[in-house]
Amino acid sequence: MLEGIIVKGIGGTYEVETEQGRLKCTLRGKLRLSVERVLIGDRVEISLDEGGSGGVVERILPRRNELIRPAIANIDQVLVVFAVQQPAPNLALLDRILVQAELMGLANVVVFNKADLDLGRAEELRAIYASIPYPTILTSTVTSQGMEELRRVVQGKISVLAGPSGAGKSSLLNALNPDLDLETGQVSAKIQRGRHTTRRVELLAFDQGYVADTPGFSQLYLEPGQEDRLQFAFPEFDRYRDACRFRGCLHRREPGCAVLEALERGEVAASRHQHYLLFLEEVTPRY
Ligand SMILES: Nc1nc2c(ncn2[C@@H]2O[C@H](COP(=O)(O)OP(=O)(O)O)[C@@H](O)[C@H]2O)c(=O)[nH]1
Ligand SMILES: [Mg+2]
Ligand SMILES: [Zn+2]
Missing domain, CATH: 1.10.40.50 (Probable gtpase engc; domain 3)
Structure with a gap:
């Protein structure tokens, strides 16, 4: 039995990252019928097909946690990405995301991107969040500032990205792994907003880690009386x-x-x- 992580699902087929590479898998019948859905991020056991190019998911291993929106299991941390400028950071929104992650028991990492645009402001912002203390990284895809730090932070973990459109999330992921070739920029950001409702959750693979570039975390959800x-x-x-x-x-x-x-x-x-x-x-x- 081979172990892997579900990184993508289309129709009834799932892509599972394993020691033997990425395999296309279907679900064993009892999993297809069970109420419990297979989630992106699930660690699973699979049996290989004869040819060895695909397999069947036999069992979902116990989850550490699961998020409903976006639907992902076994999240290690939320990477909250805001730009220092363009767009100017809305700190109320930033804090809302951090609070929501805290209430869900998830670890936070704060990233201020576009540090090249205003290093002074970047340092001010870092001071606020580093003193909480949250791991806080200043990055720039233009000067490559902070990219090694960011790489270390995502290594070996499942991270979920949060932050406004235009902050440079896709640019950062491309800088970490140019093979991803994600769309960036104003125009595509607009198109993406339109697509957000239908876009599938997917884990993007790095050296040892995974990042989900998915919308979510925009609303604070607390039950009345909390x-x-x-x-x-x-x-x-x-x-x-x-x-x-x-x-x-x-x-x-x-x-x-x-x-x-x-x-x-x-x-x-x-x-x-x-x-x-x-x-x-x-x-x-x-x-
Ligand atoms: N000056 C500067 N611009 C950046 C940086 N990172 C991204 N951008 C630009 O910001 C815009 C939005 O980036 P994008 O990655 O699409 O943001 P996303 O919506 O968060 O995925 C693009 O035009 C990028 O070229 C940076 O570090 N510095
Ligand atoms: Mg993007
Ligand atoms: Zn008090």
């Missing part, structure tokens, strides 16, 4: 929380709030706390 959970999606609050005067402090304007004091001292970024309040408002039911 307002006290939100603060745990802000890792920079962790070291202060226990020092708040009141148990159950929501770090809004409570007296003796250690998070607000840290904000005052500049140890918590103003934009981050502001977005925390914004999201808190969104998830707090109104009476």
